[in-house]
Amino acid sequence: xxxxxxxxxxxxxxxxxxxxxxxxxxxxxxxxxxxxxxxxxxxxxxxxxxxxxxxxxxxxxxxxxxxxxxxxxxxxxxxxxxxxxxxxxxxxxxxxxxxxxxxxxxxxxxxxxxxxxxxxxxxxxxxxxxxxxxxxxxxxxxxxxxxxxxxxxxxxxxx
Numbered sequence: 702x703x704x705x706x707x708x709x710x711x712x713x714x715x716x717x718x719x720x721x722x723x724x725x726x727x728x729x730x731x732x733x734x735x736x737x738x739x740x741x742x743x744x745x746x747x748x749x750x751x752x753x754x755x756x757x758x759x760x761x762x763x764x765x766x767x768x769x770x771x772x773x774x775x776x777x778x779x780x781x782x783x784x785x786x787x788x789x790x791x792x793x794x795x796x797x798x799x800x801x802x803x804x805x806x807x808x809x810x811x812x813x814x815x816x817x818x819x820x821x822x823x824x825x826x827x828x829x830x831x832x833x834x835x836x837x838x839x840x841x842x843x844x845x846x847x848x849x850x851x852x853x854x855x856x857x858x859x860x
Contacts (some may be wrong), residue, residue, distance in 0.1 A: 803858050806848075813844055 817837075824833045851857055 799856065802851070806851060806856070809844065809847060813840075816840065 820833060820837050822827050824837075
């Protein structure tokens with residue numbers, strides 16, 4: 702009887718050697734999958750252990766600070782401190798929204814500059830030139846639209 706090839710084997714004609722080999726291969730694949738899962742969770746357990754150690758370190762530092770510091774509350778210590786100036790009036794002050802808008806615009810353009818440096822290094826690599834150039838112009842286009850929107854809304858005028 703000739704040896705069956707991989708394409709000629711049917712469900713009813715599987716020789717015993719092939720069936721044993723398939724069972725061993727399935728067991729090996731299952732063991733490898735369990736090994737990969739164990740390695741996967743082991744790497745996360747290291748991260749989890751590091752997080753627990755970090756939280757414990759902070760908790761011990763704050764606890765030691767609380768135990769070692771002198772606690773002598775006086776009325777002067779309970780006053781609001783404003784850069785060495787005696788506080789006058791209430792501690793509540795309204796802030797105009799436009800300052801937050803300036804902060805958001807700054808963050809947007811700071812993120813833009815963060816993305817430009819890696820783009821410049823990838824652009825220099827062979828084979829990535831045209832793709833990264835198009836992607837960066839799309840990114841800069843979105844930023845330009847945001848800046849144009851802020852200009853049209855009058856956000857950029859300092860009054």
